[in-house]
Amino acid sequence: MASTFSFSQLQALSQLLTPAQEEDELEEQPAQGACSLEPGHIGPPKGSNPTDSSPKQPADTKMIWAEDDVPEGSEFEDIWDPRQQPEYEIVFRQRVGTEDVFLGMSRKDPSTACCEDMVIKIKLPDCKPADLSLDIKERFLALRAPHYKLGLHLPHPVDSKNGKARFVSNTHTLEVTLTMKREFDFINFA
Incomplete structure (x- = not known):
């Protein structure tokens, strides 16, 4: 050729x-x-x-862009805010029983693909629980404190309505536990 x-x-x-x-x-x-x-x-x-x-046009003619065009959590990203970002750690957690540990009867393995919960540990020295403001969306976590701010894009979608947060006073750590929402969990964990 x-x-x-x-x-x-x-x-x-x-x-x-x-x-x-x-x-x-x-x-x-x-x-x-x-x-x-x-x-x-x-x-x-x-x-x-x-x-x-047909091109997409916003319903309101005075709007510059549609709400779907703006990524979730972008309203919290402020580069001019002088507050520092706290140290944080994301830990994945599984719910296992004796049938999982000793008998291996379920399809679970030690990987993060088989985890149900995401625990975010945020170290906030010199902060009180009353000073914290926490906002959780499906893919974004926003934390505001007098000396700290954190805008964290989450690695997996979470159930933003049913989460738990607790402040450990001894270590000045905020632990946020969120249940992950994944498309094929009903297949993986059946």
Whole structure:
């Protein structure tokens, strides 16, 4: 097979890849030689998407973008906030029983894919529980304290309505326990 293509072969390839409605537009343009034909001429012109006939527009005409265009948790990311980010650790936890440990009767293994809970341990020295503000979304955790701020994108979606948080006074650590929501958990843990 030849490694180079002639002008007529490139033009034939372009006609195969161009939709039928745009062939008339290409025929109106006179052929000026091989130097005017570029890779950008193959296929439909820029800006036209044959699969999407109507562009998405926000319902309110004064809105610049739709709510789906803004990533979750972006309202908490403030680069001008001088508060420092606290140390944190994400630990995955499984719910196992004796049938899992001794008999191996379930499909669980030691990997994080078989974990049901996510525990986030946040070290907050010199903080009191009354000073903390915690907001949890499906994929984002936001913590505000007088000297600390944390905006954490979570590695898995979580059940934001049914979480637990406790403050350990001895170590000044906030432990947030969240149940993970994964698509195929009913198959993995059946």
